Amino acid sequence: MEDLPEKLNQEILFQGLGDFGISTATSSYAPIGFGDYHWHITGDDGQRWFVTVSDLEHKEHCGQGAAAALRGLRRAMDTAVHLSEQDGLGFVVAPRTTADGSSLVRLDPRYALAVFPHVDGRPGEFGQKLTDQEQDQVLELLAKLHSRTPPETTPHTDLEPPGLRGVHTALTELSGTWTGGPFSEPARELLAGHEATVRRRLSEFAELAARVRGRGAPLVVTHGEPHPGNLILGGDGYLLVDWDTVGLAVPERDLSLLSGDPAALARYTELTGHTPDREALALYRLRWSLLDVAEFVEWFRGEHRRTSDTEAAWQGFADTLDHLHSDATS
Template structure:
């Protein structure tokens, strides 16, 4: 997130870091990403860390309310810890307490600093880099680690209840109404695909292995942001990759299902649509994050309209 979290001081973050044994000598808010808040940390011994603060009231993929989101986030971060312990060096897992409560709204995870070049969402992977990511995913999908199951069906956009009076509420409501038929058709298409995909075997997946969650280190890619980890068909990850997935087929002996790839390429905008709708129905301000969400909301509906 570009803006700092509401009512959360650096001292609160510093105190929580101390519970993981990190004496933060330097704490610098990092205006990056979308969804979570981040700090660059340097401890008293000069070692660098990266702290992430999650707003548990805005973590719907982890749980619909504060307590279930905390439980879901802890389950997902626990998966990352176990993967790292299993020898997957590309997994950037939290240290100390994987998810520590800061207060009744926020929770913190702290990670070792990864030296390298971070990617960004929307960046196009080269064919060679796509093959490297396929290699990581082949290893991930073959690792037997307990994890929560990811439901196939995305939540529907809840447009029937009352809307607030936030600056984007009425615009969002009208735009969603204009696309009612498009959304209905896409959800019907999704239901047909889901009937096929539910019969396929599941593996441990990351959920969002796009360039924005990749860091190019000197010894290869590192994969961050494991809060979406869980059991699903491999295509949940593969649907985000370019190319023909030949390297993945070579390593696993498995040909990705066209139906599962289509389902997960459709599921992403349907999930985004529901989350943006919830955002604009609730009280909100006109800030950089909300403005970005409004642009993404329009882009999501346009993508669903064009298929």
């Protein structure tokens, strides 16, 4: 995020780092990513860390409400720790734990802190096109991940994106006035202009979900968002970061972010014997866009200000609706 978190006292942040045994020598805010807040920290021993603060009031994929989101986020971080330390998956960039083994520290009722080791390497970018060789390398990581016995802490994922009901509600309220902030009325007008497309894609999602559920395919440990923006190319290959979306699902949850064509995922089939389901790939690619719509609708219908983050969110909302339309007509 570009903006600093609202009403977070940085002294509380440094106190939280103390729970991880880190005494801060230098710190700098890292305005990267979208959703969480990050800092680069150097301890007084010279060790470098990448610190993430999560806003539990806006962490719906981990749970509805701050208390549930904290439980879900803790389970996700504990799962990453298990995959890294117990299963020996070296590509899992897992959080540091406190002296009592906790992977997460709650800073206050709204915010929670996780601490990750600094990783040397070349970070990818969201939307980056991987070469065939690079994609096969990522598929090899996913094949290893999906083959592991799920830790008991692994969260269950809901196929229906969090907030989707809010989109249905918003579609019934397009004739009114949205008053949450400067983007509320423009968002209402933009959604109204794409109403037919959104309704059609929601119906398509429901039909695909029913068919995929009906197949009863086995569930595996999935990362949730293994796109290039969550990859770091290190000396020994790719590393996967951002494990807050880890959860039990069919393999296509991860594979869909690499391709919607089973033929392009042949390396995964070679390693696992599983041929990706074309409809499940389509389902999760559509789910990704609808999840974005749900988050943007909630954001702009609620109270907000004009900031660099809401400016970026507005562009993301417009782009997502355009994508839903073009993908439906292609």
